[in-house]
Amino acid sequence: MTLSDLITIIPELFLALMAAVILMTGVFAPAKKQLPYYLVQFSMVIAAILTVWSFYAVGKTTTFSFNHSYVLDQFSVILKLFIYLISFVVFLYSRNYNQERFILNNEFHVLALLATIGMLALVSSYNLLTLYLSLELLSLPLYALVALQRAKMRCIEAAMKYFVVGGLASGMLLYGISILFGVTGSLDLTEIAHSLSRLQGAHNVVLIFALVFIISGMAFKVGAVPFHMWVPDVYDGSPTSVTLLISAAPKIAGLALFVRILLAGLPGLFVEWQQILLVIALLSIGLGNIVAIVQSNIKRMLAYSSIAHMGFMLLGLASGTADGNAAAIFYVITYSLMGLGGFGMIALMSRAGFEANNIEDFAGLNQRNPWLAFMMLILMFSLAGVPPLVGFIAKLSILNALVSVNLTWVAVLAIIFSIIGAYYYIRVVKVMYFDQPLEAEVISCPNDTKVAITANGIIILLLGIFPGILYALCQGLI
Amino acid sequence: MPILSLLIWLPMLGAIAVLFCKEERADLARGLALLVMLISMALCIPLYGNFDSGSAGLQFTEHLVWIPSLKINYDLGVDGIAMPLVILTCFTTLLIILASWTMVHEKVTQYLATFLVMQGMMVGVFCAADSLLFYFFWEGTLIPMYLSIGIWGSQNRSYAAIKFFLYTFFGSALLLIALLYLRSKAGSFLITDFYSIKIALAAQLLIFIGFFLAFAIKVPMFPFHTWLPHAHTEAPAGGSVILAALMLKLGGYGFLRFTLPIVPDACRYLEWVMVALSLIAILYIGLVAIAQVDMKRLIAYSSVAHMGLVTLGCFLPFIIVQKTLNTQGAILGLEGAVVQMIAHAFGSGALFLAFGAIYHQMHTRLIKDFGGVANTMPIFAAFFLLFVMANVGLPGTSGFVGEFLVITSSFQAGFWVTFFAATTLVTGAAYSLWMYRRVFYGEVANENVRQLHDIRGINIVIFTLFAISILLIGIYPDALLNVMHTSAGHIVELSMQSRL
16 A cells, blocks of 8 residues: 555545544534534535545546555546535435434434445445445445434335345345456456456356346346336335435446446446346336336335436446447436435425425425425426426437437337326426415525525526536546 | 527526516516517517528528537527518517516416517527527427416316327427437538438338427327317417417428428328328318317317418428429428418417407306307407408418418319318308307397407507508518528428438
């Protein structure tokens, strides 16, 4: 270990330190002061600065450290910055929610911080072992977070499901990794890629066997069909603040997982994994969109919608071109922003003793708070992929990548399913704008969250009109 | 001066400004919106005056890099067909804003903002020279339309709004795939670049289907028209006017801009199918309109029938040229289609707005609830008669010009085409005049009718403006025909080539 090795992990080290600090201060500081909240927000900002600094310190080039098992490149820096941003907003949205429900403030923030460290490490890992370990670091705090309201049966149930299914997925991933190690004799992604090209088709059956297990494990983690069963239950069962945490930033880390293993490690098996990804992606888009139609619970609805969106993201990777990869990164970043807004709005609508879990709870929102309704309108139309919002540009770039590699039929299927999906998004708009409110009480929210949700909506609108900058940022990362 | 960009973005900015007005100060919001629309109309004067009608190319072009990574650019420009439609859009929105003084009293600021945004989007559709920019605006119009039906509509509004949205959203999905496919062949998203690429017939047919679903649903053509009566009936007056005057024109414009010049061989292959669908719309929907008991539904069905003439005019050229090699006749048909689009916008738009004025007092749409309205509202009845006559196609009104051009040119395609197309003269007169008699003539039917007030002030201004435009196009159609002649010829020329 050298000093330059250390520089690459300084932000993660700093956050780990802060996790310990927050844990200790939380024990002694009075609960009313919300010290953990401010500390965690502070550490997010500092970590973001440290990340940029460390990238500059290593000379803005792709730098490997710790025996080629950890990497600091443009891809990881961009993704990490978005993880910081999204986590920051998640804590902002959930502060009031947590306070009103007496959710253990200290534990929530420490666990969420640990999960964030897991995401960051995952994005930077370049070795199957570090990938696996950081994935576990991401998952374990989330299991605990889901069970945070331990007196509620639904939470316990969701946590159990999440834990069992997540453990199973980790097992499958690990099994696939072990086979891959057996064939190639290495855990390093570059090494694996090299030895695959040396093998030239030998051991193909074993490799495909390993590939299937690895992809299954990864599909579990991002919640793609047919490994999606846990998603609606966990999203619905968790407190909304935890759903926020699970639904946004981990998707970015999930993309990184796919990118590292498939693109960096297994480009030699492209034809094989392309087929698997296409099937998984189309099934996700189809099932996610169709099943979401019948949901009356908005958290479940958004859960199914997230399954469909993950399918779209995988389609970008499956196209196998630089454009497709850029489209996938663009898609996952914009989706996280939209998902963040969607669940943030649910958290905002909930008050002490009342969970805005049903679509009906949004009835007549335009009369009760026109501004919030307008922001939700932007989010919903964006999720449905209607211009001039960013969801359209994201879908467009994916479809463009597919058509350019002659996968036009996939593009047609994907777009038809997403048309079906448009129904449930515009139904939310219908409930907010066309229906009469169930209660007349005006909804108010604290100023900081109001600013955040406004920024969230406006960014989605502006990114839809001026997508060029973010898109250029996503290009050439992989 | 970037006139086209101003016409697109000024109303959008205006919409934001209007949203900041308080609901209690609705008149301020109305005044602001009116100001924006007056500026837009003023901008239309140089648009018309400086237009070079001798050129078929795009004019007033603008170019900005938009999404370089996807090679999508902000390219604007109008030709002789788009330019009148842009002016029509501004004019119609102006009248809707004027009408908001008397017809809208609920969520006024949101109403004005919705229609201003819609105006910007519509102009964007007509001006876009980049196909993806076109699609961007094309789909974007759905959001304000969906909201306007759903928020200010009548009882069954949610159903109508959702049906409208899903139907048209579905239609344009394959359009996007077709555009992406064309781009992969042509290397750019510019519409004019699509005009020169060679595509095999099988692929042309698939692209045609993608285009057809999008445009035929918007027009709407015969089997895809079922969303329209609901949307029209439930929408508020302003929404109905936009739907009839502009939204349907998007479909016809799409046929002219995309289907005809890009996949001409597929058009030739399916020319009789398209003509048959148009004739069914004219004859069958005309008959359906006669049977309506709901006034708004009747006007809606008459819209479908009139738009049948538009699609007929679009696809007749293929048959005419094949039979007679007479491109002049083909151009005549195409021009007829465009004139019919604009004439229908005035006729049908005026009818919907006029109906809005009376619905505002009566709160019923059923014809049987009216009777003898001419006794209590004589000025209104006079205006309404003119609009009905325009709808029937009386010589001297705008309705006559379009119908006459299309039907005349259809002679060269065959007797039976003309025969069925001409039934519109009979059915149109039947449903319009019969409706007029039942609503306006006779004894005063009931107490509600007796208490009607005649139109005053702003409404008279609005209806006068409508009447002037109807008569202007009817008496001096050259104002319109001169502008579009070269462009229509260019489209016919492009669609007579083979792209195999």
